[in-house]
Amino acid sequence: MDVFSLKDVIAVCRIFPRRKLLLKATFVTFFRVLLVFITVALFDRGVTFNAIATCLIACIIAMDGLDGYIARKYGETSRQGAVFDILGDRIVENVLWIYFACIGEFPFWIPVTVITRDVVVDNIRSLALSHGKTAFGETTMQRGMWAKFLVSSNWSRGLYAAAKGVCFTYIGLLITLESANASGPWSDYLVPIKCILVYTTVVFCILRGLPVVWEGREYLFSNVK
Numbered sequence: 001m002d003v004f005s006l007k008d009v010i011a012v013c014r015i016f017p018r019r020k021l022l023l024k025a026t027f028v029t030f031f032r033v034l035l036v037f038i039t040v041a042l043f044d045r046g047v048t049f050n051a052i053a054t055c056l057i058a059c060i061i062a063m064d065g066l067d068g069y070i071a072r073k074y075g076e077t078s079r080q081g082a083v084f085d086i087l088g089d090r091i092v093e094n095v096l097w098i099y100f101a102c103i104g105e106f107p108f109w110i111p112v113t114v115i116t117r118d119v120v121v122d123n124i125r126s127l128a129l130s131h132g133k134t135a136f137g138e139t140t141m142q143r144g145m146w147a148k149f150l151v152s153s154n155w156s157r158g159l160y161a162a163a164k165g166v167c168f169t170y171i172g173l174l175i176t177l178e179s180a181n182a183s184g185p186w187s188d189y190l191v192p193i194k195c196i197l198v199y200t201t202v203v204f205c206i207l208r209g210l211p212v213v214w215e216g217r218e219y220l221f222s223n224v225k
Contacts, residue, residue, distance in 0.1 A: 053172055
C-alpha cells in the first residue's frame with residue numbers, strides 16, 4: 001500500500017482552483033521542498049555556499065507549520081491539505097537525513113530508522129484517513145490523552161520541529177567550520193554535541209511514532225467501518 005493514494009493526490013489538485021487561500025498554504029509547502037534540494041546542492045562548494053546552505057536549513061525548518069497556520073487563519077483547513085503538509089515535511093526531513101548520512105555525518109542506520117518509522121506511521125495514518133481520521137486537529141486518530149500529548153499537541157510538535165531544526169542547522173554549521181579550517185579549544189566538543197543532538201532527535205522521532213502504531217492497530221488488524 002502506498003503511503004498516499006492517487007485519490008488523495010487528485011483531491012489535493014482539485015482544491016487549487018477553488019481555494020486561493022489554501023493555494024498560498026500549498027505554495028509554502030512546495031517552496032520548502034524546492035528549497036531543501038537547493039540547499040543540499042549548495043553544500044560542498046566552499047565556505048560561503050556552506051554558510052548559505054546552513055542559513056537556508058534554519059529557514060526551511062522555521063517555515064514548518066507556516067502552511068498550516070495560513071490555512072487555519074483563513075479557515076481553509078482540509079484533510080487533503082493536512083496530507084500534503086505531512087508529505088512536504090517528510091520530503092524535507094528525509095532529504096536532509098539521507099544527505100548528511102551520505103557525507104558521513106552519522107551512520108546510515110539513522111536515516112533508515114527514521115524513514116522506516118515514517119513509512120509505518122504514514123501508512124497507518126493513510127488507513128485512518130480513509131475512516132475520516134486525520135493525523136492532527138479535531139478529527140485526530142489519537143484518542144488517549146497521552147497519545148494526543150505526545151503526537152498532536154502543539155508542545156510536542158513544536159519541540160520536535162525545534163529538535164530537528166537545531167540538529168540539522170548545527171550539522172550545517174560544523175560543515176561550514178570544517179570547510180573554513182576553523183579550530184580552537186572548543187573543537188573537541190563539537191562532534192559529541194552533534195551526536196547528542198542527532199540521537200536525541202531520533203529517539204524523540206520514534207517516541208512520537210509509538211502512539212500512532214499503538215492506537216492505529218485497529219486499522220491494521222481489524223475490520224473498522
